[in-house]
Amino acid sequence: MDEKLSSTAVIRINHGEQDKAQYDLPQSYGATESYLLPKDPNWMFLFWDIVKETYEYIKDTYGQDIFERAKGIIRVYDVTDKENFDGTNANSFFDIDVVLDARSWYINAASARRYICDLGLLTPEGRFILITRSNGTTLPPGRVSNVIDEKWMMVEGDYQKLLKMSGQDMFDRQGGSSEKLQHIFTHKWKMFDFDINSLPSSHISSWSSAALVRPEAEETDEDIWLKADCELIVYGQASKNAKVMLGTTPLKLNEDGTFSLRYSLQDGQVIIPIRAEHKTKAEKKRAITIKAQRQKEA
Amino acid sequence: MEEKGYLSLVLHAHLPFIRHPEYPDFLEEDWFFEAMVETYLPLLNVYENLTKEGVDFRITMSLTPPLCAMMSDELLISRFRHYLNQRIELSKKEIERTRNTEFAEVAQMYKNKFLRYQDLFENYYHGRILEGFKKFQDMGKLEIITCCATHGYLPLQVHRESVRAQIKIAVEDYKRHFGRGPRGIWLAECAYNPGDDKFLQEEGIRFFFMESHGVMHSVPRPKYGIYAPVYTPNGVAAFARDMESAQQVWSAESGYPGDPNYREFYRDLGYDLDYEYIKPYLHSDGVRRNIGMKYHKITGKVSLNQKQPYYPSRAREVAASHAGNFMFNRQKQIEYLASVITDRKPLVVSMYDAELYGHWWYEGIEFLEYLFKKIYYDQKDIKLITPMEYLQKYPVNQVAQPSMSSWGDKGYHDVWLNSGNDWIYRHLIKAAQRMIEMANKFPNADGVLRRALNQAARELVLMQSSDWAFLMTVGTAKEYSTKRTKDHIQRFIALYEMIMGNRIDEGYVYNLEQRDNIFPQINYEVYRS
Numbered sequence: 001m002d003e004k005l006s007s008t009a010v011i012r013i014n015h016g017e018q019d020k021a022q023y024d025l026p027q028s029y030g031a032t033e034s035y036l037l038p039k040d041p042n043w044m045f046l047f048w049d050i051v052k053e054t055y056e057y058i059k060d061t062y063g064q065d066i067f068e069r070a071k072g073i074i075r076v077y078d079v080t081d082k083e084n085f086d087g088t089n090a091n092s093f094f095d096i097d098v099v100l101d102a103r104s105w106y107i108n109a110a111s112a113r114r115y116i117c118d119l120g121l122l123t124p125e126g127r128f129i130l131i132t133r134s135n136g137t138t139l140p141p142g143r144v145s146n147v148i149d150e151k152w153m154m155v156e157g158d159y160q161k162l163l164k165m166s167g168q169d170m171f172d173r174q175g176g177s178s179e180k181l182q183h184i185f186t187h188k189w190k191m192f193d194f195d196i197n198s199l200p201s202s203h204i205s206s207w208s209s210a211a212l213v214r215p216e217a218e219e220t221d222e223d224i225w226l227k228a229d230c231e232l233i234v235y236g237q238a239s240k241n242a243k244v245m246l247g248t249t250p251l252k253l254n255e256d257g258t259f260s261l262r263y264s265l266q267d268g269q270v271i272i273p274i275r276a277e278h279k280t281k282a283e284k285k286r287a288i289t290i291k292a293q294r295q296k297e298a
Numbered sequence: 299m300e301e302k303g304y305l306s307l308v309l310h311a312h313l314p315f316i317r318h319p320e321y322p323d324f325l326e327e328d329w330f331f332e333a334m335v336e337t338y339l340p341l342l343n344v345y346e347n348l349t350k351e352g353v354d355f356r357i358t359m360s361l362t363p364p365l366c367a368m369m370s371d372e373l374l375i376s377r378f379r380h381y382l383n384q385r386i387e388l389s390k391k392e393i394e395r396t397r398n399t400e401f402a403e404v405a406q407m408y409k410n411k412f413l414r415y416q417d418l419f420e421n422y423y424h425g426r427i428l429e430g431f432k433k434f435q436d437m438g439k440l441e442i443i444t445c446c447a448t449h450g451y452l453p454l455q456v457h458r459e460s461v462r463a464q465i466k467i468a469v470e471d472y473k474r475h476f477g478r479g480p481r482g483i484w485l486a487e488c489a490y491n492p493g494d495d496k497f498l499q500e501e502g503i504r505f506f507f508m509e510s511h512g513v514m515h516s517v518p519r520p521k522y523g524i525y526a527p528v529y530t531p532n533g534v535a536a537f538a539r540d541m542e543s544a545q546q547v548w549s550a551e552s553g554y555p556g557d558p559n560y561r562e563f564y565r566d567l568g569y570d571l572d573y574e575y576i577k578p579y580l581h582s583d584g585v586r587r588n589i590g591m592k593y594h595k596i597t598g599k600v601s602l603n604q605k606q607p608y609y610p611s612r613a614r615e616v617a618a619s620h621a622g623n624f625m626f627n628r629q630k631q632i633e634y635l636a637s638v639i640t641d642r643k644p645l646v647v648s649m650y651d652a653e654l655y656g657h658w659w660y661e662g663i664e665f666l667e668y669l670f671k672k673i674y675y676d677q678k679d680i681k682l683i684t685p686m687e688y689l690q691k692y693p694v695n696q697v698a699q700p701s702m703s704s705w706g707d708k709g710y711h712d713v714w715l716n717s718g719n720d721w722i723y724r725h726l727i728k729a730a731q732r733m734i735e736m737a738n739k740f741p742n743a744d745g746v747l748r749r750a751l752n753q754a755a756r757e758l759v760l761m762q763s764s765d766w767a768f769l770m771t772v773g774t775a776k777e778y779s780t781k782r783t784k785d786h787i788q789r790f791i792a793l794y795e796m797i798m799g800n801r802i803d804e805g806y807v808y809n810l811e812q813r814d815n816i817f818p819q820i821n822y823e824v825y826r827s
């Protein structure tokens with residue numbers, strides 16, 4: 001009864017057919033660059049590629065030991081309302097330590113602001129060396145606006161009724177209600193799967209706290225508010241002759257065999273399967289699976 | 299007495315482009331055949347019935363470009379005919395096998411339905427199901443809207459040219475199928491990125507749909523909440539999904555589809571019947587799988603082998619009562635809204651995946667038919683309306699910038715951007731950048747170069763389907779979706795290298811044209827900056 005439609009799907013009659021696209025994807029496209037994508041009101045995703053020539057150029061310019069002396073950072077600039085950001089006129093910025101070889105990073109930031117990220121090196125003297133600058137992205141506000149258009153106003157009491165009708169309660173997790181309909185039934189894909197129980201439990205979580213907090217208009221001196229969250233860092237070390245995979249993603253190890261990756265951690269269970277395999281002797285294997293359970297309560 | 303408010307029913311019909319001429323038999327193509335028999339033809343059957351009875355109705359449906367491509371593809375249609383013929387053959391045999399048993403009624407139902415859908419498909423629409431939808435659009439009952447070209451997820455595309463192309467390609471395709479431009483669009487996954495409205499406006503699109511919080515979080519705040527559209531800064535109307543009616547249908551605990559009298563999805567004849575008897579109706583590898591004929595009802599929280607026989611007549615009665623309940627709740631909802639919103643009539647927009655009706659909730663089709671009839675005959679409080687009719691009635695709306703959002707889990711991009719699928723964006727964004735580079739480098743290309751450039755554009759939009767990233771996240775068909783993503787990336791890279799290296803292999807281009815044949819009239823120049 002367990003046969004599912006979710007496998008590779010080819011009914012094997014013609015064994016002869018070879019698809020041209022069987023080989024792997026390029027690790028690099030030969031350009032030093034970075035791109036920034038929005039994820040939700042408080043998270044964005046930066047990925048980058050640094051080519052050998054860039055490493056060489058930086059070493060030639062700043063010293064052969066520069067990558068040992070300086071640390072990799074992402075400088076996250078708030079460029080809200082700055083049409084022409086030139087590296088010096090940001091509203092503010094903050095730095096995140098990164099492993100350059102990680103090639104991507106999830107970044108926590110404030111909602112409703114616009115960001116540009118510089119990937120670079122920070123020397124012990126405090127000098128910043130730019131490697132690549134990303135595109136800009138704006139994060140959504142994640143809450144009801146307190147900007148009111150006078151031509152389109154409603155009596156506040158009536159507006160609160162409308163908010164309630166509009167599903168405010170559903171987004172607002174302060175009441176602790178977990179609304180599961182969004183997960184189970186909005187996507188046809190689950191319908192075409194033959195075994196709904198095969199869905200990983202991590203997807204049966206609930207709206208994130210980021211989805212909506214109380215509208216600002218409701219804030220008074222009488223009340224207080226609190227926001228808190230956490231994230232996940234996966235790290236480890238393997239021998240230099242090992243290939244390490246996190247799920248299906250190959251990990252790039254540092255010179256000393258260490259690795260470190262930072263993830264956003266959402267409610268529910270996250271299963272992190274880490275496998276190591278000998279570079280040439282595939283039968284030599286090690287595997288560690290970490291299960292992280294997050295449950296946020298208000 | 300005049301109506302107190304409006305209800306807009308919106309069904310999003312979409313499947314990713316799945317077509318494999320290189321294999322004689324391919325499992326995932328079944329998704330399309332199942333949806334044809336269980337959702338698309340049954341919906342048209344409802345529209346036919348209502349029209350015949352003189353019941354006025356309104357509905358809005360997206361028919362995405364990949365779905366339109368599959369619905370008008372000769373190979374898939376010939377395979378669909380085979381699929382339907384097989385079911386008809388089996389359902390006829392089943393009349394004999396179930397005679398004088400508790401399954402006689404359900405067996406008769408399948409035979410009747412399959413024959414009716416075949417009649418509709420062959421004799422009403424002559425094998426062109428899009429003609430059926432177009433007919434009801436031309437009658438003013440159905441508003442067909444388009445979608446991003448391949449259901450591409452717009453907020454995760456950094457190049458404006460790439461976003462514009464997803465819209466323009468879709469609009470051109472819509473014109474080819476329906477003889478005029480689309481007035482509305484379903485942004486894939488309702489994913490909106492402030493600024494994308496410019497491209498909608500440029501293509502003459504008047505409205506699109508959003509998840510509730512997308513409109514609720516507009517700046518400035520929307521006066522009517524989600525019960526009236528707002529105009530984006532570029533003048534396109536954003537309609538928001540009503541959560542109350544969504545929940546009523548799809549809540550896991552209390553939603554209608556869980557009624558014990560309804561058909562059980564997981565208990566299927568493909569597993570139940572004697573192997574030699576059912577084998578001709580399975581795929582060529584002979585593995586038992588669901589074949590779409592199910593004889594049992596949900597019954598209750600019991601194991602699959604404890605499920606009781608399904609009685610279609612009883613299930614139909616339940617569907618009618620659920621339709622009555624749904625209508626009653628909308629009347630109450632609109633009555634309440636009308637007491638708060640006093641300067642215009644409130645609008646409730648109920649949006650669902652089309653395939654949930656019929657495919658998943660088997661009786662959902664009958665539910666809709668009863669709902670249309672009850673709204674027409676039994677009450678005067680609410681009136682069905684399309685977004686376009688609403689905008690004609692209320693051409694003046696508040697201007698506000700809706701929030702970036704989607705209708706996915708958690709309301710933003712988590713489903714399409716997480717540690718399980720974030721690797722794809724490195725390739726998708728690079729491919730878009732390279733496509734723009736090529737379009738700028740080769741204006742007005744000709745001959746095989748033009749064909750290669752057009753094919754590169756097809757591979758790009760195919761890799762951008764949000765379905766692949768979604769499937770990777772939910773774990774359904776993960777291997778297939780990963781392979782599809784990689785295939786299109788690889789094909790794009792091969793084409794890019796051929797084009798830029800001035801060594802185009804015409805045979806390779808031809809092969810891809812045959813295989814990934816979506817958008818026959820695509821014009822790569824849409825990517826020019």
